[in-house]
Amino acid sequence: MNKVHNVGIIGGGVSGVVVALQLAELGVDNILIEQKKNVVSGPPFCHLHAGGNLYPDISDEQCRFLMKQSIEMARLFPHSIDERPTLISVPKTEKYQVENIEDRLDMLVDYYKELIEEDASNAVLGAPEDYYKIYSKKDLDALVTQPTVERPTTADEWMTNAAKLIDYSQLKMPVLLVQEYGWNLFRLGAQAQLALENTDKCTLKLNTKVEHVKDVRNKGLGYNWELHTNHTIYKVNYLVNASGYNTGKFDEALELDVKCLIEFKAAYVSKWQPIPGLIPEMIFHGKRGTSHGMAQLTPYCDDYYQIHGMTEDITLFKNGLVESIDGAQPEFDEDINRKLNYGWDKDEVETRTEKSIDYIAQFVPSFKSATVGGPPMFGAQQIPGSDISLRVGEVCFPTQYYARSEIIKASSALTVANQIIDNIQEEKVISSIPKKINSNSFLDSVSKEEIDTLAAEFAEVRGYPKQLSRLVIERK
Ligand SMILES: Cc1cc2nc3c(=O)[nH]c(=O)nc-3n(C[C@H](O)[C@H](O)[C@H](O)COP(=O)(O)OP(=O)(O)OC[C@H]3O[C@@H](n4cnc5c(N)ncnc54)[C@H](O)[C@@H]3O)c2cc1C
Known part of the structure; x- marks a missing residue:
């Protein structure tokens, strides 16, 4: 292996694949090394966060940032976006004020209008005036008398189906329906892998683990880093460390x-009885980490639902959040490492999934009949610095010819890739890069049918029902 690659990327998660694909689009030769069988096989994601409405505690600026980044990623990976809305509600027991959420939504509508004025193709969340709709108790009382709609197309139809299932006497009024969409990781992974296979500018090495990196920057060898893998040694000029929670x-x-936090979390897969009409994603806000943290019900196809409950018994874990102490890499305890490396005990899958079902049933009583639908979707994510409330991505360049990506939300991947490309140019690793673009012809060339097939395979290889690889709202 005498070839020297311009850029070497460790880790084929969403961050690594977007860097590799954008470099390939710009004609920059790179190598992407992923230890697993397929790309995007790390921690899950299910929600696009186009507006940050799942996080009542973050700043308006972070919400705008999340909206902009989400729109950019939705344009790159349209076949992974599930265009069903999200119900946002606050239980009466919680401190959050619905008025504050409404004010923020008005701010987001104005911002969304600005983004569309800049570029009409940004209108991926529908018309700005439809970005959200408010429902009072009187509205809900009227909607529950309407017939269920099998495949809703309007906000009122979505809300009719939801209102019939929710015990809304427990919620502060009004409640809101927002165009915050779902995001399918299997479909994103499939589109990315197919696109990477279509370009000769990226060498994709799957099933390949980087064991260690040798710094040869001052050795006059004509390259800067050696990536020693379980197969061979790769030589590269610029190194992108996108290895997720292992970055340290x-x-x-x-x-x-460098210092960071890493956090282990899980969402649970359940199967419910068939219900007569599709429902939106449902959010019942609550303070993270308390026994009444946010409850989130995410619909998938064929009666599968994913559940998050932001309590220590469900999504979060005792000792699940750890920080760097002596070195750069924080360390999980034995129990979490066992889950990450060898999977879960069957009993714990059942106990935690059942707890998550009961948690949702507080607000959706008939959901009590749901059962375990598959293994949990779990993983560890990195959080730069020490601010757990941070919800936007980051990248840093702690030494020459080296970038470390630390994205918190999958939506930050393109922003971070663009920052890395700027740095590669500043470091003069390549003579000239034409103007950066937020599109990708390799991704565009992949067909929906190819994605359907590979995404189903990705889900099954990881032990999940293949229904999780499909969209609730199928794209034309
Ligand atoms: C339960 C849960 C729910 C989440 N929900 C959402 C959501 O709804 N929306 C959202 O935007 N985000 C969500 N996230 C966050 C999201 O999953 C992460 O932000 C994102 O996956 C991080 O991508 P990444 O590419 O930085 O890292 P990763 O996806 O972790 O990728 C790193 C890759 O590097 C590989 N690797 C590591 N070491 C080596 C090595 N030595 N050699 C070769 N390869 C290596 C790994 O196998 C992995 O594939 C969620 C996270 C969790 C845990």
């Missing part, structure tokens, strides 16, 4: 002074 391991070996 390489920083530590290179004696870089």
Whole structure:
């Protein structure tokens, strides 16, 4: 392997694949190394966060940032976006004020209008005036008398189906329906892998683990880094560390002074009885980490639902959030490492999934009859610095010819890729990069049918029902 690649990327999660594809689009030769059998096989994602409405505690600025980044990613990966809305509600027991949420939504509508004025193709969340709709108790009382709609197309139809199932006497009024969409990780992974296979600018190495990185920047060898893998050694000029929660391991070996947090979380897969009409995603806000943290019900196809409950018994874990102490890489305890490396005990899958079902049944009483529908969707994510409330991505360049990506939300991937491309140019690794673009011809060339087939395979390889690879609202 004497070839020297311009850029080497460790980790084929959403961050690594977007860097590789955007570099390929710009004609920059790169190598992407992923230890697993397929790309995007790390922690899950299910929600696009186009507006940050699942996070009542973050700033308006972070909400705008999330909206902009989400729109950019939805344009890159349209076949992974599930265009069903999200119900946002606040239980009467919670401190959050619905008026504050409404004010923020008005701010987001104005911002969305600005984004569409800049570029009409940004209108991926529908018309700005339809971005959200408010429902009072009187509205809900009227909607529950309407017939259920099998495949809703208007906000009122979605809300009719939801109102018939929710015990809304427990919720502060009004409630809101927002055009916050679902995001399918299997479909994103499939589109990315097919696109990577279509370009000769990226060498994709799957089933390949980078064991260690050797810094040869001052050795006059004509390249800067050696990536020692379980198969061979790859030589690269510029290194992107996109290895997810393991990012610190390489920083530590290179004696870089960086700190981060890592967090292990899980969402649960359940199967419910068939219901007569599709429902929106449902959010019941609550303070994260308390026994009444946010409850989130995410619909998938064929009566499968994913559940998050932001309590320590469900999505969060005792000792699930750890920070760097001596070195750069924080360390989980034995129990969490076992889950990450070898999977879960059957009993714990059942106990936690059943708890999650009961948690949702507080607000959707008939959901009590749901059962375990598959293994949990779990993983660890990295959080730069020490601010757990941070919800936007980051990248840093702690030494020459080296970038470390630390995205918190999958939606940050393109922003971070663009920052890395800027740095590659500043470091003069390649002579000139034409103007950056937020589109990708390799992604555009992949067909829906190819994605359907590979996404189903991705789900099954990981032990999940293949229904999780489909969209509730099928794209034309
Ligand atoms: C339960 C849960 C729910 C979430 N929900 C959402 C959501 O709804 N929306 C959202 O936007 N985000 C969500 N996230 C966050 C999201 O999953 C992450 O932000 C995102 O996956 C991070 O992508 P990444 O590419 O940085 O890292 P990863 O996806 O972790 O990718 C890193 C890759 O590097 C590979 N790797 C590591 N070490 C090596 C090595 N030595 N050699 C080769 N390969 C290596 C790994 O196998 C992995 O594939 C959620 C996270 C969790 C845990």
